[in-house]
Amino acid sequence: MEFPAVNHSCTHPPAQPWAGQSPRTPTMPPPSCPFPSYHYPNLNPDQQSVTPMTHMTETTAGHRPQSLYWDSSQQSYQGVLKPVPEITNMKNQGMPQRSVSLPTSPVSNSKTESRYGLDPQLLPSVVQVIKEDRIQWEGKVFVSECKSSVPPLSSTQCTLEDRGNATARFIRCTSYSFPVDPQSAQKSRLPLGAVVCPLARPEKGERDVPVCEAGDCVKGCAHCGAFMSPAMSWQDCGQRFYCPFCHKLNEVPWQSYQPTNQGRRVDCEKKPELSLGSYEILEKQTGKAAVLLLAIDVSASAMRTGQLGHICKQICSQLQALNGPEETELSDLRVGLMTYDSRIHLYNLSPALSRPHMMVITDCEELELPVVEGLLVPLKDCRHILERVLQEILLFNSEPDRFSSQELSVSAGLKILQDAASPGKLLIFHSSPVSEGSNLKSSPGFFSSSKVKSIFQGPDSSISLAKECVSQGCSVHIFVFSHQEVGGAWPGHIPFLTGGGVICYNSLQSELEQERFRADLSRCVNMQMAFKVQLRVFISKEMRISGCYGSFIAGPDSCCVAMAALDWRTALAFEFAHNKPLDESRGVAIQFVLSYSSSSGENRTRIHTVILSASCHPLDTFRSSQAETLLTFYCKKLYSLALESPLQSLREELQTEVTEMLACFRKQSCTTSVSPGQLVLPQFLKAVPVYINSLRKSDVLLPGLRSSVHQRLQLRSLIISMDTRSTASQFYPLILPLSDSADNANMPSLGEAVRCTVSSLDPGGLYLIFCPLALLLWVGSCVPPHTLLQLFNTNSFSYLTSGEIKLPALENSLSISTRALICSLQSSAAVTLQLKLVREGDSCEESLQRLLVEDKSPNGGASYADFLFHLHVNALRLIV
Numbered sequence: 001m002e003f004p005a006v007n008h009s010c011t012h013p014p015a016q017p018w019a020g021q022s023p024r025t026p027t028m029p030p031p032s033c034p035f036p037s038y039h040y041p042n043l044n045p046d047q048q049s050v051t052p053m054t055h056m057t058e059t060t061a062g063h064r065p066q067s068l069y070w071d072s073s074q075q076s077y078q079g080v081l082k083p084v085p086e087i088t089n090m091k092n093q094g095m096p097q098r099s100v101s102l103p104t105s106p107v108s109n110s111k112t113e114s115r116y117g118l119d120p121q122l123l124p125s126v127v128q129v130i131k132e133d134r135i136q137w138e139g140k141v142f143v144s145e146c147k148s149s150v151p152p153l154s155s156t157q158c159t160l161e162d163r164g165n166a167t168a169r170f171i172r173c174t175s176y177s178f179p180v181d182p183q184s185a186q187k188s189r190l191p192l193g194a195v196v197c198p199l200a201r202p203e204k205g206e207r208d209v210p211v212c213e214a215g216d217c218v219k220g221c222a223h224c225g226a227f228m229s230p231a232m233s234w235q236d237c238g239q240r241f242y243c244p245f246c247h248k249l250n251e252v253p254w255q256s257y258q259p260t261n262q263g264r265r266v267d268c269e270k271k272p273e274l275s276l277g278s279y280e281i282l283e284k285q286t287g288k289a290a291v292l293l294l295a296i297d298v299s300a301s302a303m304r305t306g307q308l309g310h311i312c313k314q315i316c317s318q319l320q321a322l323n324g325p326e327e328t329e330l331s332d333l334r335v336g337l338m339t340y341d342s343r344i345h346l347y348n349l350s351p352a353l354s355r356p357h358m359m360v361i362t363d364c365e366e367l368e369l370p371v372v373e374g375l376l377v378p379l380k381d382c383r384h385i386l387e388r389v390l391q392e393i394l395l396f397n398s399e400p401d402r403f404s405s406q407e408l409s410v411s412a413g414l415k416i417l418q419d420a421a422s423p424g425k426l427l428i429f430h431s432s433p434v435s436e437g438s439n440l441k442s443s444p445g446f447f448s449s450s451k452v453k454s455i456f457q458g459p460d461s462s463i464s465l466a467k468e469c470v471s472q473g474c475s476v477h478i479f480v481f482s483h484q485e486v487g488g489a490w491p492g493h494i495p496f497l498t499g500g501g502v503i504c505y506n507s508l509q510s511e512l513e514q515e516r517f518r519a520d521l522s523r524c525v526n527m528q529m530a531f532k533v534q535l536r537v538f539i540s541k542e543m544r545i546s547g548c549y550g551s552f553i554a555g556p557d558s559c560c561v562a563m564a565a566l567d568w569r570t571a572l573a574f575e576f577a578h579n580k581p582l583d584e585s586r587g588v589a590i591q592f593v594l595s596y597s598s599s600s601g602e603n604r605t606r607i608h609t610v611i612l613s614a615s616c617h618p619l620d621t622f623r624s625s626q627a628e629t630l631l632t633f634y635c636k637k638l639y640s641l642a643l644e645s646p647l648q649s650l651r652e653e654l655q656t657e658v659t660e661m662l663a664c665f666r667k668q669s670c671t672t673s674v675s676p677g678q679l680v681l682p683q684f685l686k687a688v689p690v691y692i693n694s695l696r697k698s699d700v701l702l703p704g705l706r707s708s709v710h711q712r713l714q715l716r717s718l719i720i721s722m723d724t725r726s727t728a729s730q731f732y733p734l735i736l737p738l739s740d741s742a743d744n745a746n747m748p749s750l751g752e753a754v755r756c757t758v759s760s761l762d763p764g765g766l767y768l769i770f771c772p773l774a775l776l777l778w779v780g781s782c783v784p785p786h787t788l789l790q791l792f793n794t795n796s797f798s799y800l801t802s803g804e805i806k807l808p809a810l811e812n813s814l815s816i817s818t819r820a821l822i823c824s825l826q827s828s829a830a831v832t833l834q835l836k837l838v839r840e841g842d843s844c845e846e847s848l849q850r851l852l853v854e855d856k857s858p859n860g861g862a863s864y865a866d867f868l869f870h871l872h873v874n875a876l877r878l879i880v
Helices: 050-061 085-092 126-137 182-188 300-304 308-322 379-393 406-420 460-472 493-497 511-526 618-623 627-641 647-669 688-696 709-719 724-731 785-792 813-828 843-849 864-879
Strands: 063-071 076-083 141-144 159-162 171-173 177-179 193-196 211-213 233-235 240-243 248-251 278-286 291-297 334-340 344-348 357-361 424-430 474-480 501-504 530-539 543-549 560-566 572-578 588-597 602-615 678-682 734-738 766-771 774-779 836-839
Touching (some): 171 588, 171 602, 171 627, 177 182, 177 618, 182 647, 193 627, 291 308, 291 406, 308 379, 308 511, 334 379, 334 406, 406 474, 424 511, 460 474, 460 560, 474 493, 474 511, 493 501, 530 572, 543 627, 602 618, 618 647, 627 647, 627 688, 627 709, 627 724, 647 678, 647 688, 688 864, 724 766, 734 813, 766 813, 774 813, 774 843, 785 813, 836 843
Parallel strands (some): 141 159, 177 602, 211 278, 424 474, 774 836
Antiparallel strands (some): 063 076, 171 193, 233 240, 240 248, 278 602, 334 344, 344 357, 530 560, 530 588, 588 602, 734 766, 766 774
16 A cells, blocks of 8 residues: 655654553454434433433443554554443443532533543543654654645644745645545545645744745746746756646746756755745835724713723823834834714824814715825824824713714724725724614614524625725724623624724723733734735646635635735635546645735735645545644634534534544444444544534534623634634643642643543642633642642632632742743733633633533533544444
């Protein structure tokens, strides 16, 4: 059997048996009767009948995986189901299953135990997968070459070197070996796709994406428009090159001709477009620099909140930081200011005036600006004028009947940018209750059409306004200071469709909320973004693009995506399908071309190209896949389809697809000696079941009783744009135990993480739980008093209060290492995370329970052990 090309300098060695497990594989006789069919979306212990469970017990429910090991003959991980007589007998007698109860805590071990007697601690572990990858790759160099092997995990700290293929920082593929035959790809049910993060930042020790002048680059294909890359093959001593994206030959102009040596141009190493998978082209023509436009709510309700003074104060501080003592590029940033209630107040900030002029626009149906000059002025020329206006805003007397609309401020800001012919950021500070907008009556409502609508679909007026923002390159960021979880409109449709975001605050009266607002505002203002973005995708002619998923407005052409703005964290997913069989010798070439305008107005084009292998053997597709990439792809796909499809059907289709995928791998890889009781998983897909289960029972796809619509809208909008690393940690959070031992003064490492289950939490310990959208500190009820004293400056557990907290700065190893770890985790998040203290036994422990993804979730989602059991059983049914 032939295997896909691998990176010979650093191959993955076979994994060793799990600690404490035997590599022996005892067999289990096949079941005497067919397995019952289960539809997992309805799998709820309180809703399932007893009869199917009894039948399952007689066949396979009394067996559980006892070992998982690497089978070199099958090139897969296999587990064995062993009988558990005591559990079988208890079920047959109608007795309750074994459980360890915690009377004072809503989070108990009953959430962890399997209905079918499986031991969760013996199932494939994400923590173990991450640890093994770190042992193999941490501190080493992975060479990204044409048709290279599976890269290290996104959480592993290693150096990725580009030698002809874009590194995994920019592109991660669901499989690095595509099936040659379309029928094989369809039967495998493994999606063929890529997750691309075009502006990702290189890690320490990695070189930046090289930049070359447009006139110095070798031109790409004149037929399809693909850019020059190592995927092009040279012919006739360099006089022509073959384009894999359209299968046509291109003549090389004499001005850029160079001879070839063994199929490569002699100047290959001197030109990044010939030797590297990623490079950037600086165009000769430049546009206008991006601007910063501020919009402040000054309605009567906003004035009554008493928060306007702190908002203006923080804006002044940020402007002062931008315009520092030294002349920088940010000093030339053009800034504008407007205030609004039911009207728009514009300010002429021209330094030529003796004092700023305010202009009031009362007719907001068809906005027309009275003047254009003076609305956008370089910061270095108007900072003092802005500070003066911000101080006088507090003296406004708004009429009580004046309401404010955030969409009105978006329309006014967009009009200013359009008249100035500039892209930019629009920062809106909204303090009054959120409304749908002034044109709500003219737009069709949620129930006014017979067409099925989703709660995730925005109003037509918001979508239309967002499209105009995309065309202009206007990125909208809204800070909401009076957010209502129940009732009212959600203000996030326009911001998230324009590369911006929504950040909500309960009140700025507390010091913690003020610090969070200060950090969020600083991050938003200083974030480097690309504007007027256009992403084009090219792929080998034998394949086509069948879908594109992410936080953007879908257009008619899936090969081209337009966005108002893009930052270095945002990722998109693309799905591919076969047109005809692939050429195994040529493989598959994929190219992403990102055209954008920088903050300074430079027009740039960034090119990322990967060349993957193609194989006639279906198993090669599974063996070159990676679980976290599949999770990211499925997340973006399902969250995008949630706009149109029912959530229950999405969950069912996902489970069916994963079941058929595992059944296909088992059928292709297993011999007749493999018993039905053996759990067989591909090497790099061990974590797929727990990832998929976590995705299926997420609040977006499976709402709980305590999940508000606004929370689900916010979660979907934040998660759908995450890169692979953030997505993986969002659906399998990081749980780090904190130690006060003298020999552990350093910060806890990722290798010390424990599994996301309540059984991992020792009542005598402290645990830090992190995901990109939450940061919790769990305190067990039996923590020693001296440990509490070192961290909280109190030796009594009862004195601690659950909720947002700021740890005191104490001079001891536990306090120093914990605060350093928290600071490190907060800096890696896209939003400012406030530390939340959770005491064992408190009612707010439910927020922790949502993050223990291996357990049963509060919204009715099944545990990891039960979900894996059903995947295994249903996969066997498909084979039989």
